[in-house]
Amino acid sequence: MDKVFPSVEEAVKDIPDGATVGFTGFFTCGNPVYLTRALAKQGSKNLTIVVMQLGVGNDEINLLLENGQVKKAICNYPFYRSFSRQSLFEQLMKAGKVECELFPMGTFAEKLRAAGAGIPAFYTPTGAGTLLAEGKEARTFNGRECLMETALPLDYGLVHAWKADRMGNVVFRKTARNYNPDVAKAARITIVEAENVVEPGELDPDLIHLPSVYVTRVVKVDRPKINVTIEKS
Amino acid sequence: MDKVFPSVEEAVKDIPDGATVGFTGFFTCGNPVYLTRALAKQGSKNLTIVVMQLGVGNDEINLLLENGQVKKAICNYPFYRSFSRQSLFEQLMKAGKVECELFPMGTFAEKLRAAGAGIPAFYTPTGAGTLLAEGKEARTFNGRECLMETALPLDYGLVHAWKADRMGNVVFRKTARNYNPDVAKAARITIVEAENVVEPGELDPDLIHLPSVYVTRVVKVDRPKINVTIEKS
Amino acid sequence: MVKKLEGVARELIALRIANEIPDGSYANLGIGIPTLVSNWIEGRDVVLEAEVGMLNTGPLAFDEAIDQDLINASCQPVTELPGCSYFSSSESFAMIRGGRMDYAVLGALQVAENGDYAGWNVPSANRGKLGNVGGSMDLAVGARNLFIAMEHYTTSGEPKILKRCTYPITARGVVKKIFTNLAVIDVTPEGLVLREVAAGLTAENVQSVTEAKLIISKDLKEMAL
Amino acid sequence: MVKKLEGVARELIALRIANEIPDGSYANLGIGIPTLVSNWIEGRDVVLEAEVGMLNTGPLAFDEAIDQDLINASCQPVTELPGCSYFSSSESFAMIRGGRMDYAVLGALQVAENGDYAGWNVPSANRGKLGNVGGSMDLAVGARNLFIAMEHYTTSGEPKILKRCTYPITARGVVKKIFTNLAVIDVTPEGLVLREVAAGLTAENVQSVTEAKLIISKDLKEMAL
Numbered sequence: 001m002d003k004v005f006p007s008v009e010e011a012v013k014d015i016p017d018g019a020t021v022g023f024t025g026f027f028t029c030g031n032p033v034y035l036t037r038a039l040a041k042q043g044s045k046n047l048t049i050v051v052m053q054l055g056v057g058n059d060e061i062n063l064l065l066e067n068g069q070v071k072k073a074i075c076n077y078p079f080y081r082s083f084s085r086q087s088l089f090e091q092l093m094k095a096g097k098v099e100c101e102l103f104p105m106g107t108f109a110e111k112l113r114a115a116g117a118g119i120p121a122f123y124t125p126t127g128a129g130t131l132l133a134e135g136k137e138a139r140t141f142n143g144r145e146c147l148m149e150t151a152l153p154l155d156y157g158l159v160h161a162w163k164a165d166r167m168g169n170v171v172f173r174k175t176a177r178n179y180n181p182d183v184a185k186a187a188r189i190t191i192v193e194a195e196n197v198v199e200p201g202e203l204d205p206d207l208i209h210l211p212s213v214y215v216t217r218v219v220k221v222d223r224p225k226i227n228v229t230i231e232k233s
Numbered sequence: 234m235d236k237v238f239p240s241v242e243e244a245v246k247d248i249p250d251g252a253t254v255g256f257t258g259f260f261t262c263g264n265p266v267y268l269t270r271a272l273a274k275q276g277s278k279n280l281t282i283v284v285m286q287l288g289v290g291n292d293e294i295n296l297l298l299e300n301g302q303v304k305k306a307i308c309n310y311p312f313y314r315s316f317s318r319q320s321l322f323e324q325l326m327k328a329g330k331v332e333c334e335l336f337p338m339g340t341f342a343e344k345l346r347a348a349g350a351g352i353p354a355f356y357t358p359t360g361a362g363t364l365l366a367e368g369k370e371a372r373t374f375n376g377r378e379c380l381m382e383t384a385l386p387l388d389y390g391l392v393h394a395w396k397a398d399r400m401g402n403v404v405f406r407k408t409a410r411n412y413n414p415d416v417a418k419a420a421r422i423t424i425v426e427a428e429n430v431v432e433p434g435e436l437d438p439d440l441i442h443l444p445s446v447y448v449t450r451v452v453k454v455d456r457p458k459i460n461v462t463i464e465k466s
Numbered sequence: 467m468v469k470k471l472e473g474v475a476r477e478l479i480a481l482r483i484a485n486e487i488p489d490g491s492y493a494n495l496g497i498g499i500p501t502l503v504s505n506w507i508e509g510r511d512v513v514l515e516a517e518v519g520m521l522n523t524g525p526l527a528f529d530e531a532i533d534q535d536l537i538n539a540s541c542q543p544v545t546e547l548p549g550c551s552y553f554s555s556s557e558s559f560a561m562i563r564g565g566r567m568d569y570a571v572l573g574a575l576q577v578a579e580n581g582d583y584a585g586w587n588v589p590s591a592n593r594g595k596l597g598n599v600g601g602s603m604d605l606a607v608g609a610r611n612l613f614i615a616m617e618h619y620t621t622s623g624e625p626k627i628l629k630r631c632t633y634p635i636t637a638r639g640v641v642k643k644i645f646t647n648l649a650v651i652d653v654t655p656e657g658l659v660l661r662e663v664a665a666g667l668t669a670e671n672v673q674s675v676t677e678a679k680l681i682i683s684k685d686l687k688e689m690a691l
Numbered sequence: 692m693v694k695k696l697e698g699v700a701r702e703l704i705a706l707r708i709a710n711e712i713p714d715g716s717y718a719n720l721g722i723g724i725p726t727l728v729s730n731w732i733e734g735r736d737v738v739l740e741a742e743v744g745m746l747n748t749g750p751l752a753f754d755e756a757i758d759q760d761l762i763n764a765s766c767q768p769v770t771e772l773p774g775c776s777y778f779s780s781s782e783s784f785a786m787i788r789g790g791r792m793d794y795a796v797l798g799a800l801q802v803a804e805n806g807d808y809a810g811w812n813v814p815s816a817n818r819g820k821l822g823n824v825g826g827s828m829d830l831a832v833g834a835r836n837l838f839i840a841m842e843h844y845t846t847s848g849e850p851k852i853l854k855r856c857t858y859p860i861t862a863r864g865v866v867k868k869i870f871t872n873l874a875v876i877d878v879t880p881e882g883l884v885l886r887e888v889a890a891g892l893t894a895e896n897v898q899s900v901t902e903a904k905l906i907i908s909k910d911l912k913e914m915a916l
Contacts, residue, residue, distance in 0.1 A: 104826070110784065142353065327592075402774060408516070439777050
């Protein structure tokens with residue numbers, strides 16, 4: 001199997017209007033920057049984006065918002081920390097141009113994990129009794145109130161990797177791993193941009209973070225140059 | 234932190250009567266053979282054992298059964314494949330001396346994973362409409378009937394590792410990984426027998442299968458000599 | 467019972483199934499005839515998964531090639547293929563239940579015309595509600611295409627392809643195709659469609675050892691080997 | 692409001708908390724004063740977790756030591772300590788929700804005498820039902836011991852330790868101890884117990900800027916720094 005695509009443009013070409021697309025990355029770290037830029041260029045509309053933050057330390061997500069490609073965002077950290085600073089998302093949200101659904105970070109990750117694992121729903125104590133419990137079923141286990149949360153399946157998952165082999169086995173680097181395995185497993189079509197692409201057999205089979213079965217396409221990219229800060233203007 | 238214990242005997246000394254103890258291993262592969270022998274010697278009774286199989290390719294589990302230490306077994310593959318061949322467990326079960334609770338292999342693994350992940354219950358399509366659905370809540374998601382399954386927390390988890398550092402970071406080898414991470418995470422007290430014990434910093438932090446937070450005790454053991462077959466007499 | 471119908475050997479049932487699995491697929495093979503499928507897949511671009519926690523499992527290992535830390539789900543020593551990977555049991559079944567197996571090939575005791583099948587519990591074994599369920603129920607509900615590989619009837623001549631299963635089922639309505647020593651049968655919303663018969667057999671021969679009613683395909687063929 | 696009470700500096704609130712975390716612990720530190728706790732823990736046998744997916748996070752990295760693939764949960768470049776490990780987000784929160792953090796230290800906008808606390812949504816920010824919830828709700832329900840670190844009252848002099856929270860809560864009944872510039876307070880089934888006051892302050896001083904009723908501990912002490 002050779003899952004290597006010639007370019008990020010080719011790899012994202014078929015993402016249709018209305019798709020639910022997941023993006024990896026934690027603030028500045030581990031974002032699929034090349035694939036996201038290619039998606040901004042490609043221009044599909046009415047997207048539901050699933051991503052930790054909404055432009056906070058992630059200029060590529062802002063490109064999608066600027067282009068008006070985003071109908072809805074599902075996230076856990078939508079704003080700048082400062083109340084006085086409005087992100088593009090915050091402006092669009094307040095103007096009624098983008099919807100937003102918020103989940104606690106652990107629930108967000110677990111919803112992706114559930115989608116990848118064929119688990120349609122699970123219970124978690126997180127969020128019980130809070131604003132984020134509204135409209136959710138509550139149920140008590142071992143004396144503790146929990147909420148039922150459902151799986152969050154993705155049509156496409158965009159992933160940034162350190163190394164991938166041509167079959168789609170993937171290794172991440174340090175904290176750039178973060179949501180990468182979860183987004184990859186939750187997606188029907190998983191597209192991996194990798195800083196290094198090697199032949200099958202070159203990666204140690206004991207030390208693969210994401211097995212090939214979860215990966216649909218692999219594209220070689222350069223190592224991005226990242227400014228590690230979320231408060232830059 | 235130095236979690237190294239001087240011997241397997243010391244490491245299992247406090248397992249009390251009535252404890253729920255999980256054992257790793259898939260047939261002959263990845264079993265905590267030394268810790269299980271030490272538990273057989275230590276002699277605590279009325280144990281609930283949680284393990285894939287019940288003596289099929291695993292002589293150490295048979296030691297516990299022989300000693301009458303087991304009150305109940307939770308497993309997914311209790312018998313020899315042949316109907317004409319009775320394991321010790323099968324004899325004890327038919328004599329009413331050991332209870333048994335059976336789960337599909339994936340549900341069994343997911344129940345352990347849920348216990349480790351603070352998820353009290355989840356839904357799975359596995360087993361719906363079968364004998365194993367009896368007494369379980371059913372609920373339909375996306376047109377598919379699912380069963381609610383609950384977490385399976387362990388008091389103790391016995392784990393066999395390839396390498397561990399003194400802090401408790403662990404690496405497994407090939408298919409001997411199997412239930413090891415799941416049992417380790419489900420347990421309140423996790424005891425790791427490791428073929429190699431190294432200093433913190435010697436294992437690549439990107440390539441650790443079980444982070445130290447899940448490990449309570451580490452013991453150095455020799456590499457066991459295993460006869461890879463489940464049909465030996 | 468009619469006189470015994472031989473049909474094709476187990477190895478050829480396995481070959482017929484291998485022909486049905488396209489290159490580029492991920493597949494899981496159960497115990498028995500399904501295991502034989504791997505012999506015909508060797509060298510092809512199909513990745514086999516083992517429930518124990520491995521992708522791209524290679525052929526069986528013998529003698530000094532045996533590694534006690536490297537087995538398949540039937541506890542046989544196996545080898546690695548380039549691009550293989552290892553993972554935990556929960557991850558193995560996340561993958562299976564999550565629909566990442568394009569094909570699962572499993573044995574069965576009985577298959578019904580509604581796509582139910584039974585394979586984990588034989589009442590005569592006197593093991594009550596217990597049995598070696600293993601990963602069969604997870605594979606049955608998780609695989610995108612579930613193929614059953616089995617002898618067409620029991621050694622005592624009882625049919626195994628039934629109107630309804632009488633043994634405890636493994637899963638409901640999941641079987642896509644049935645491959646036996648006598649025939650290839652599709653499970654469809656309309657019922658069981660007989661697609662192929664072993665050389666020298668007629669549709670009537672196959673129906674005579676099948677309890678469920680078979681719909682004869684308009685382009686009924688000899689088994690494609 | 693009474694006249695302003697200074698109490699101890701933020702760094703000393705952090706020191707007081709560090710003294711409360713025993714060697715051999717696993718802990719997660721939130722943004723703000725909690726982050727300062729790490730300065731006092733440096734060199735001690737306490738393992739810090741970062742939600743982004745790391746255990747045994749080291750001090751902040753500067754200049755050429757910065758690695759763009761190595762940040763903490765506040766998006767600051769950090770370093771590795773021996774015995775550190777990396778894992779995915781779902782694994783990070785499995786660990787947190789699963790009760791593996793002995794201590795979590797978080798900031799708060801309000802804490803109530805029933806152990807509720809509010810920290811993720813400020814109504815005046817005009818962000819509706821949205822807010823930077825991040826991992827706070829998971830840490831709040833998952834940590835074995837949840838410590839709140841904050842200034843005792845707001846910059847405009849409003850009390851933050853209340854009978855009931857008026858802001859949207861992060862979690863119910865989870866706070867174990869409150870550490871402020873003025874006091875150390877235990878949250879108990881009987882109510883809030885004032886254990887320590889900053890040097891130069893009396894219990895009455897602290898009560899005067901606290902809405903909830905404080906039970907004065909029999910062995911009330913000066914803050915142990």
